[in-house]
Amino acid sequence: MPELPKDYDPKIAEPKWERFWEEQGIHVHEPTPQSVTIDTPPPTVSGRMHIGHASSYAQQDFYARFHRMRTGGKVFFPFGTDDNGLATERLVERTKGVKSSRMSRKDFRELCMQTIRELKPEFVADWKRIGMSCDFSRTYSTIDHRAQATSQRSFLDLFRKGLVFRQETPVSWCPLCQTAIAQAEFENVEMQSTFNDIAFSCEGEPLVIATTRPELIPAVVAIAAHPDDARYAGLAGKKATVPLSGHEVPIVFDEKVEMEKGTGIMMVSTFGDKDDVEKWYKHSLPLRVVFTRDGKLNALAGRYEGLTIKEARKQALEDLKAQGLVLQSRQITHAVNVHERCGTEIEFLKTPQWYIRVLDRKEELLEAANGIAWHPPHMKVRYDHWVENLGWDWCISRQRSFGVPFPVWHDKRDGTIHVADESQLPVDPFVDKPSSVPQAEWEHLEPETDVMDTWATSSVTPQIALGWNDDPERAERLLPMTVRPQAHDIIRTWAFYTIVKSLSMHGTVPWRNIAISGFVTDPHGKKMSKSKGNVVAPQDMIEKYSADAIRYWAAGAKLGDDIPYQEKELVSGKKTATKLWNASRLALASLEGYAGFDGAHADLETADRWLLGRLGALVAACTRAFEEYDHTRAKFALEQFFWNDLCDNYLEIVKGRLYEPKQPRERASAQFALLNALETVLKLLAPFMPHVTEEIYAHLPAADEQGGKARSIHLSAWPLAQQSWRDEEAERVGADMVRVIEAVRKHKSAKAMSMGAPVGALRVRSPADLSAVKADLLSVTRAASLEWEEGEFSVEIG
RNA sequence: GAGCCCGUGGUUUAGCGGUAUAACGUUGCCUUCACACGGCAAAGGUCCCCAGUUCGAAUCUGGGCGGGCUCACCA
Numbered sequence: 121m122p123e124l125p126k127d128y129d130p131k132i133a134e135p136k137w138e139r140f141w142e143e144q145g146i147h148v149h150e151p152t153p154q155s156v157t158i159d160t161p162p163p164t165v166s167g168r169m170h171i172g173h174a175s176s177y178a179q180q181d182f183y184a185r186f187h188r189m190r191t192g193g194k195v196f197f198p199f200g201t202d203d204n205g206l207a208t209e210r211l212v213e214r215t216k217g218v219k220s221s222r223m224s225r226k227d228f229r230e231l232c233m234q235t236i237r238e239l240k241p242e243f244v245a246d247w248k249r250i251g252m253s254c255d256f257s258r259t260y261s262t263i264d265h266r267a268q269a270t271s272q273r274s275f276l277d278l279f280r281k282g283l284v285f286r287q288e289t290p291v292s293w294c295p296l297c298q299t300a301i302a303q304a305e306f307e308n309v310e311m312q313s314t315f316n317d318i319a320f321s322c323e324g325e326p327l328v329i330a331t332t333r334p335e336l337i338p339a340v341v342a343i344a345a346h347p348d349d350a351r352y353a354g355l356a357g358k359k360a361t362v363p364l365s366g367h368e369v370p371i372v373f374d375e376k377v378e379m380e381k382g383t384g385i386m387m388v389s390t391f392g393d394k395d396d397v398e399k400w401y402k403h404s405l406p407l408r409v410v411f412t413r414d415g416k417l418n419a420l421a422g423r424y425e426g427l428t429i430k431e432a433r434k435q436a437l438e439d440l441k442a443q444g445l446v447l448q449s450r451q452i453t454h455a456v457n458v459h460e461r462c463g464t465e466i467e468f469l470k471t472p473q474w475y476i477r478v479l480d481r482k483e484e485l486l487e488a489a490n491g492i493a494w495h496p497p498h499m500k501v502r503y504d505h506w507v508e509n510l511g512w513d514w515c516i517s518r519q520r521s522f523g524v525p526f527p528v529w530h531d532k533r534d535g536t537i538h539v540a541d542e543s544q545l546p547v548d549p550f551v552d553k554p555s556s557v558p559q560a561e562w563e564h565l566e567p568e569t570d571v572m573d574t575w576a577t578s579s580v581t582p583q584i585a586l587g588w589n590d591d592p593e594r595a596e597r598l599l600p601m602t603v604r605p606q607a608h609d610i611i612r613t614w615a616f617y618t619i620v621k622s623l624s625m626h627g628t629v630p631w632r633n634i635a636i637s638g639f640v641t642d643p644h645g646k647k648m649s650k651s652k653g654n655v656v657a658p659q660d661m662i663e664k665y666s667a668d669a670i671r672y673w674a675a676g677a678k679l680g681d682d683i684p685y686q687e688k689e690l691v692s693g694k695k696t697a698t699k700l701w702n703a704s705r706l707a708l709a710s711l712e713g714y715a716g717f718d719g720a721h722a723d724l725e726t727a728d729r730w731l732l733g734r735l736g737a738l739v740a741a742c743t744r745a746f747e748e749y750d751h752t753r754a755k756f757a758l759e760q761f762f763w764n765d766l767c768d769n770y771l772e773i774v775k776g777r778l779y780e781p782k783q784p785r786e787r788a789s790a791q792f793a794l795l796n797a798l799e800t801v802l803k804l805l806a807p808f809m810p811h812v813t814e815e816i817y818a819h820l821p822a823a824d825e826q827g828g829k830a831r832s833i834h835l836s837a838w839p840l841a842q843q844s845w846r847d848e849e850a851e852r853v854g855a856d857m858v859r860v861i862e863a864v865r866k867h868k869s870a871k872a873m874s875m876g877a878p879v880g881a882l883r884v885r886s887p888a889d890l891s892a893v894k895a896d897l898l899s900v901t902r903a904a905s906l907e908w909e910e911g912e913f914s915v916e917i918g
Numbered sequence: 919g920a921g922c923c924c925g926u927g928g929u930u931u932a933g934c935g936g937u938a939u940a941a942c943g944u945u946g947c948c949u950u951c952a953c954a955c956g957g958c959a960a961a962g963g964u965c966c967c968c969a970g971u972u973c974g975a976a977u978c979u980g981g982g983c984g985g986g987c988u989c990a991c992c993a
Binding site: 124126308311313315329330331332333336344377378381382385386387388389392393394395396454455456457496498499501502505506508509608609611612639641643645646647676680681682683684686688689691692694695696697698699701702703704705706707708709710752753756759760763767768771772775779862865866868869870871872873874875876877 | 920921922923924929930931932939940941942943946947948949950951952953955956957958959960985986987988989990991992993
């Protein structure tokens with residue numbers, strides 16, 4: 121019998137098994153329509169993995185490993201990294217000390233590619249090191265050729281369906297990043313601001329308007345009041361004169377003006393915010409743009425030209441004060457939309473952009489979400505809410521350089537748009553030419569300079585992973601995928617955009633299930649962030665406690681629930697692994713000479729049938745929990761069984777029969793139950809603790825696995841919930857037996873006796889007949905004798 | 919301003935109609951015979967508050983209070 125060494129060292133064993141899995145291709149799987157397919161989130165290459173990643177990816181891996189065992193290896197679990205777009209540009213600028221604006225597009229793109237190549241191996245290593253069972257042999261990047269081709273093909277598909285359009289319209293703009301951004305990239309920040317009452321004039325009469333943005337006064341195109349506001353009814357048809365610049369603007373009436381706010385009458389400029397944009401459209405107002413793309417003021421702003429928005433704000437206010445036009449100023453705190461990546465206040469700029477239609481498809485998008493099972497169900501509300509409140513179509517163009525290029529050229533002569541042919545993807549319009557256009561015409565073409573939003577590509581992760589670009593029909597047979605695991609912060613982006621794309625491209629939802637994980641917070645439930653300095657490096661924790669311990673901790677967090685991170689909680693995973701190791705050591709050592717139990721289930725000793733009955737219930741509970749994405753319930757049930765039933769009670773009960781059997785048969789009975797329990801517990805625990813269970817599994821006797829032992833526990837068959845193991849009578853007897861053991865322990869503890877110390881005669885009364893387990897009870901309690909009679913439970917110890 | 923989630927011993931948490939689960943921590947005892955990274959035992963809870971439904975509520979309903987998250991508010 122293969123003996124287990126005394127100690128288990130995860131520092132050696134874990135990397136060893138990770139190499140084994142990879143070398144043996146344990147997780148490699150070519151998907152078929154019967155496969156369980158997982159739309160793994162590609163993490164953004166950014167330094168290193170953090171503890172939040174560790175926990176949410178561990179949770180995904182639980183399902184992958186469970187289903188892999190259940191389906192005999194038919195789990196498609198791809199891995200990719202997201203490494204294009206603004207986040208990557210910023211990473212490259214930071215680590216290389218460069219500015220993209222000072223480099224050529226070509227050089228910057230090359231530097232980005234090179235930087236990713238440098239950082240990626242170490243970055244991906246962290247994912248392997250927490251035991252992710254992804255198929256790393258097909259790791260993709262959202263900027264590699266296949267991803268670019270897939271993204272471009274998706275664009276062409278939508279373009280040909282009329283779901284993509286190009287329009288010059290006011291768009292949310294980040295003056296720092298100098299690009300358009302989408303609604304989903306807004307972040308709200310409370311800011312201090314000054315609300316100023318400014319005197320405009322109307323036919324010689326003062327007209328007081330409150331604003332926080334005096335620098336926008338030169339951009340004012342109208343004054344607006346509520347149609348029901350009696351104070352301003354008389355202004356109908358009149359013109360107001362704008363201070364500083366002196367131009368005249370019409371007075372319009374609009375229900376959206378709040379009468380109670382400020383002075384009840386407001387200026388409309390092009391553009392201060394979303395409402396200005398709305399009024400501009402609604403009242404067909406002229407355009408007076410005072411900003412440039414980099415957030416400075418232009419010639420139309422007169423003497424403010426060249427100042428930044430903030431400088432101009434200050435200067436304009438001073439000028440107005442000097443002219444006595446500021447009647448009142450008060451400090452207020454108000455919410456301002458900023459760009460989530462850089463914190464810069466968002467402006468609106470009329471520029472040509474590419475959009476995907478979503479606004480007129482809200483119904484369809486809401487309906488689609490009903491076709492996906494949300495885990496937990498309440499997370500769907502966030503999606504619904506987002507869709508209901510969409511204010512813009514999805515702007516997918518970015519005025520940046522490191523992204524997937526649009527497969528588009530413009531004809532200089534008449535602006536005609538030419539797109540690439542599907543067969544030539546991926547294309548870079550700076551380098552390639554559209555095959556549909558005769559060569560003679562190429563000189564008239566100029567490339568589309570914008571690149572796509574990173575979400576325009578990460579929204580096709582199912583298609584990238586399933587190889588849709590190479591074989592669309594096959595990929596479509598594999599859709600929808602089984603599950604999308606992701607965190608709740610990107611429901612409005614990643615989940616939403618993926619649904620938009622899949623509906624548009626294939627007319628189906630991208631996945632049948634979506635499993636939303638929570639966040640790891642600091643011990644007080646606050647978000648972790650670099651700025652708060654409360655981030656935790658999982659690498660250190662792996663070193664200290666093992667990857668299995670971190671995974672075990674992550675298994676304690678329900679889907680959707682945030683987990684407060686407390687280092688001490690990693691201890692329990694480590695202890696569980698050690699306990700498992702030691703229990704296995706005992707079990708394997710006591711299997712010496714075991715050649716199977718020759719008999720039917722009913723021939724097993726009662727205590728053994730009790731254990732197997734409990735085990736059967738455990739298997740059923742764990743299986744159902746995993747099927748329902750409720751890993752915490754599986755963990756809880758396992759923990760109970762393993763520590764209480766198996767270790768504390770059963771192992772103590774059968775030691776006598778294992779070490780000093782009165783007859784070989786009672787020993788074989790215990791060995792049968794013990795081996796089954798051990799093997800089953802290992803398998804049920806394998807999704808949570810893949811390394812230590814693999815190490816122990818390798819030492820299990822080969823003969824006892826039905827159908828032979830698998831190469832890896834992770835390819836072994838998930839245990840069946842054996843109905844034949846359930847045994848009501850044995851479970852009733854077992855329960856009372858445990859009560860007797862507890863009573864004796866309590867007695868010994870009260871007398872300060874060792875648990876191994878002998879006691880005198882036991883007189884036991886209990887509802888269940890304990891005569892069948894008398895020998896086991898005498899052995900575990902070390903009692904001199906035992907007398908049993910039926911009755912209300914009681915134990916007397918002589 | 920709106921929505922969603924949560925509120926159980928010092929901390930984290932299970933249960934979700936019959937007064938409560940476990941871990942960590944605390945205290946005491948126990949080391950030949952898998953494990954002191956262990957075992958046993960003890961102390962510690964008006965299950966946020968109020969009202970209702972019910973024979974009975976931590977569990978259901980309504981209303982508060984507190985925390986977290988999300989969306990809106992940007993003149």
